[in-house]
Amino acid sequence: MFRAVLTDRLQAAFSAADLALPEGFTPAVVIASDTRFGDYQSNVAMVLGKQLKTNPRALAEQIKAALQVEDLCEKVTVDGPGFLNFTLSESALATKLGGIIRDDKVGVPPVAKANQIVVDFSAPNIAKPMHVGHIRSTFIGDSLARIARFIGHQVITDNHVGDWGTQFGMIIHGWKTQLDQESLKKDAIHELVRVYKTVNAATKADEAVLEVCKGELVKLQQGDAENLGIWKECVRLTLEQLEKVYGTLDIKFDHYLGESFYNDALAPLVEDMLAQGIATISEGATVVFSDGSVKPEDDPFLIKEKDDWKAAPCIIRKSDGGFLYATTDLATIDYRVKEWQADEIWYVVGAPQQLHFRQVFAAAKRRGVSTSMIHIAFGSILGPDGKMFKTRSGETVGLLEVIEEAIERAREAADAKEQGLSDAEKDEIARVIGTGAVKYAELSQNRLTDYKFSWDKMLSLQGNTAPYLLNAYVRTRSIFRKLEGAVTLTGELTLTDPAERLLAIKLAQFAETTHDVLLDHKPNLLANYLFELANTYHSFYEACPVLKSEGAVRNTRLSLCEATSRVLKTGLGLLGIETTERM
RNA sequence: GCACCCGUAGCUCAGUGGAUAGAGCAGUGGAUUUCUAAUCCUCUGGUCGCAGGUUCGAUCCCUGCCGGGUGCGCCA
Numbered sequence: 001m002f003r004a005v006l007t008d009r010l011q012a013a014f015s016a017a018d019l020a021l022p023e024g025f026t027p028a029v030v031i032a033s034d035t036r037f038g039d040y041q042s043n044v045a046m047v048l049g050k051q052l053k054t055n056p057r058a059l060a061e062q063i064k065a066a067l068q069v070e071d072l073c074e075k076v077t078v079d080g081p082g083f084l085n086f087t088l089s090e091s092a093l094a095t096k097l098g099g100i101i102r103d104d105k106v107g108v109p110p111v112a113k114a115n116q117i118v119v120d121f122s123a124p125n126i127a128k129p130m131h132v133g134h135i136r137s138t139f140i141g142d143s144l145a146r147i148a149r150f151i152g153h154q155v156i157t158d159n160h161v162g163d164w165g166t167q168f169g170m171i172i173h174g175w176k177t178q179l180d181q182e183s184l185k186k187d188a189i190h191e192l193v194r195v196y197k198t199v200n201a202a203t204k205a206d207e208a209v210l211e212v213c214k215g216e217l218v219k220l221q222q223g224d225a226e227n228l229g230i231w232k233e234c235v236r237l238t239l240e241q242l243e244k245v246y247g248t249l250d251i252k253f254d255h256y257l258g259e260s261f262y263n264d265a266l267a268p269l270v271e272d273m274l275a276q277g278i279a280t281i282s283e284g285a286t287v288v289f290s291d292g293s294v295k296p297e298d299d300p301f302l303i304k305e306k307d308d309w310k311a312a313p314c315i316i317r318k319s320d321g322g323f324l325y326a327t328t329d330l331a332t333i334d335y336r337v338k339e340w341q342a343d344e345i346w347y348v349v350g351a352p353q354q355l356h357f358r359q360v361f362a363a364a365k366r367r368g369v370s371t372s373m374i375h376i377a378f379g380s381i382l383g384p385d386g387k388m389f390k391t392r393s394g395e396t397v398g399l400l401e402v403i404e405e406a407i408e409r410a411r412e413a414a415d416a417k418e419q420g421l422s423d424a425e426k427d428e429i430a431r432v433i434g435t436g437a438v439k440y441a442e443l444s445q446n447r448l449t450d451y452k453f454s455w456d457k458m459l460s461l462q463g464n465t466a467p468y469l470l471n472a473y474v475r476t477r478s479i480f481r482k483l484e485g486a487v488t489l490t491g492e493l494t495l496t497d498p499a500e501r502l503l504a505i506k507l508a509q510f511a512e513t514t515h516d517v518l519l520d521h522k523p524n525l526l527a528n529y530l531f532e533l534a535n536t537y538h539s540f541y542e543a544c545p546v547l548k549s550e551g552a553v554r555n556t557r558l559s560l561c562e563a564t565s566r567v568l569k570t571g572l573g574l575l576g577i578e579t580t581e582r583m
Numbered sequence: 584g585c586a587c588c589c590g591u592a593g594c595u596c597a598g599u600g601g602a603u604a605g606a607g608c609a610g611u612g613g614a615u616u617u618c619u620a621a622u623c624c625u626c627u628g629g630u631c632g633c634a635g636g637u638u639c640g641a642u643c644c645c646u647g648c649c650g651g652g653u654g655c656g657c658c659a
Contacts, residue, residue: 030599033598033599033601033602034601034602034603036602036603037602041601041602043600043601046601046639046640047600049639050638050639056639079602080601080602081601081602081639081640082639083601083602123659125659162659165658165659166658166659167658167659259659282656283656283657284657285656285657287656287657297586303584303585303586303655304584304585304586305584305585310585311656312655312656313656314656315656315657317657318656318657319657320657322657324657324658324659325658325659328659350653351587351588351653351654352587352588352652352653352654353654353659354586354587354588354653354654355586355587355654355655356654356659377587377588379588379589379652379653380652380653382652387652388652388653410621413621414621416621417619417621419619433621444596444597445596445597446596446597446598448588448589449588449589449596449597450588450589450651450652450653451595451596452595454595456595456608457595457596457607457608460607460608461621462607462608462621463606463607463608464596464597464606464607464608465607465621467621468607468621468622470621471619471620471621471622472622474619474621475618475619475622477619478618478619479618481618482618483618524597528597528598528606531606531607532606535606538622538623539622539623539624541618541622541623542614542622542623542624543623545617545618546618547617547618548617548618561618582619583619583621
């Protein structure tokens, strides 16, 4: 990575010039924001000029004089208030390009320390279809897991299926009283949803029904054979459909350890927490209160009311003996730490659950867990009214519905072109483009912002979309299909057009970008990069004929095409988006 | 009431303690006998919610306010 190497050289220059760096200070080199001056830049002289009370420009000149970068840069300049600007040499770019073409990892170096990382994402509920609300967790989690794995971490993906919630009280009651066997055979999930909704409405009208449901839930949790049988059937029927959806989306999990998996661990866990004094009984429930170890404003177990800090406990056992979400999460942490030796656990779960995770993480730490637990939060998908899509009672758009519509639209676009492709080929192309479009629409967005669900945006095939990136890839492949005779790509560069250099620089930045994604767990950085790369390639493609060029120029352009092809395929793969040779 | 997130072009959204704040869509005018036009190139479009503060430099950090969203003991 040029950025890392230049940072090292900068640091060396400080020693060579006998300049002391402040404690813990690393001179920052970044990809140039303004490419008029160079490819990489550093503002170190301006930052340190203040502290060392010297003129930033003079300091920059001093650093420049001590800098040894002849092997990398054709030019280093001091501009503006004191920026150091680096312009890479053709030979350095050629070396990098050669690496991209030959290296399995497309020139992306591995992390310094490989961690065991558990990624918890998607987590659909049993007896409910996946809806658009699952898009964010599923795609962001899948992409982050792929990226972490790619740069050398050991990753375990776990789908923490909601197979043991309170909803089963209602579903079992409904199964016993409302179930239509015919409908169940036709469309199991649809029928389970109908049953659930009917009962849910009934509980709101009549408290007695709610009590019955709670009773069914307790029986299930105590191992009642009949209820257990119903529950198992619900799980089986739902997983069947889920796996079909994940298959279409090319998403795989190492484990499907749902909430029920931890059932037996819950009672001992609560007893243990009571014994250790972490939990106490309050108003009949078992709860975790603040231990006063942190400042009140940082304490997830306290909330300010008027001028006093009031307890905001985390409940781990209800007064009726039932367990909760937090209890399961704590048991899950135990398992992941003990069985999988997790160094890190990533929770790709919506932002509204922030408080929940702060409490759970704090409680786990009090139990002696030292694993790093990170809540990778994301904003809500909003309805056209700007309010959250309702998941419990209100209607929402089904995930499958969105995917199918996207594939259909991609198929129409494919049909409109005459390329002599078979129906089967067109079907596969439509699947790749359709699912890619939906994934890209999600992943190109900053995960923290709420966004309005829009069919047009989700399904668009023009502009900043997956098809745009795939088209760039297809153009690279097309060139190699038409290439006659064997060519050995040396990676040497003979640059004759500005578009070639721009593309070479952009390709070199893939390594930095891929690593940056995991700093803040933001896949949209990679999506944005790939869009820029595709854009740069499309411009290059229009400006620089490849097959009609000759000699060293042709070799250069073929190398650029091959490198672009590899970076696009790899990069899209890291977003969970497949590629196609034609479209 | 308290906490967290958000407020950037007509619309949907990127972005960063730095140099002239970007893209897509929409609008505009062009490009194809040439490697896939699901493409490229033009132009139009901004008091980065408001007011202070820190800084050599703030759309970004801090404080207050306005507006929107979410969460705050027995749902998950």
